[in-house]
Amino acid sequence: MSRIGKLPITIPAGVTVSQKDGVVTVKGPKGELSQAVNPAITIEVEGNTLTVSRPDDERQNRALHGLYRSLINNMVIGVSEGYKKELELVGVGYRVTNNGNILDFSLGYTHNIFLQLPPEIKVETKAERNKNPLVILESNDKQLIGQVCAKIRSFRKVEPYKGKGIRFVGEVIRRKSGKSASK
Numbered sequence: 001m002s003r004i005g006k007l008p009i010t011i012p013a014g015v016t017v018s019q020k021d022g023v024v025t026v027k028g029p030k031g032e033l034s035q036a037v038n039p040a041i042t043i044e045v046e047g048n049t050l051t052v053s054r055p056d057d058e059r060q061n062r063a064l065h066g067l068y069r070s071l072i073n074n075m076v077i078g079v080s081e082g083y084k085k086e087l088e089l090v091g092v093g094y095r096v097t098n099n100g101n102i103l104d105f106s107l108g109y110t111h112n113i114f115l116q117l118p119p120e121i122k123v124e125t126k127a128e129r130n131k132n133p134l135v136i137l138e139s140n141d142k143q144l145i146g147q148v149c150a151k152i153r154s155f156r157k158v159e160p161y162k163g164k165g166i167r168f169v170g171e172v173i174r175r176k177s178g179k180s181a182s183k
Helices: 057-082 142-155
Strands: 016-018 023-028 033-036 042-046 049-053 083-090 095-099 101-108 114-118 122-126 134-139 165-166
Touching: 016 042, 023 057, 033 057, 049 057, 057 142, 095 122, 101 142, 114 134, 114 142, 134 142, 142 165
Parallel strands: none
Antiparallel strands: 016 023, 023 033, 042 049, 083 134, 083 165, 095 101, 101 114, 122 134
């Protein structure tokens, strides 16, 4: 049995889960999400718990069992609590501003980088004196917010010598000493 797949999902108050034609839909106070589910995987809702089960121990079904349980759990958490990611820009002259859902990055290149965010994501930027600029992203979709964070981080990857780049708040970067440490 899959360790993740056999865990029941607790459905909080105010969240409804429905299944129709192989699509699971989760509605809550923060929005609505849906996910297509493989026909081999069965989903049962009893009261305020949801269980995911598989027909047999075939390799493909074992892989899908834990996957769909995690995806549905992420949807339930997303529509009830939501997800929040904070990114900081570390580097001299690195700046970010937002105009609605358009982010404007100044990262030391010759031109600014503009990024149009999906409407499902709420964005806020903070630039305080003597602190690194912050980008705060909020959404109910964990996959979407993770993909947007990965795209933003790809603009300026954190380098190991000075630690400059775009990173998550609180992320620890392994630093290298450089050439002068060997002498």
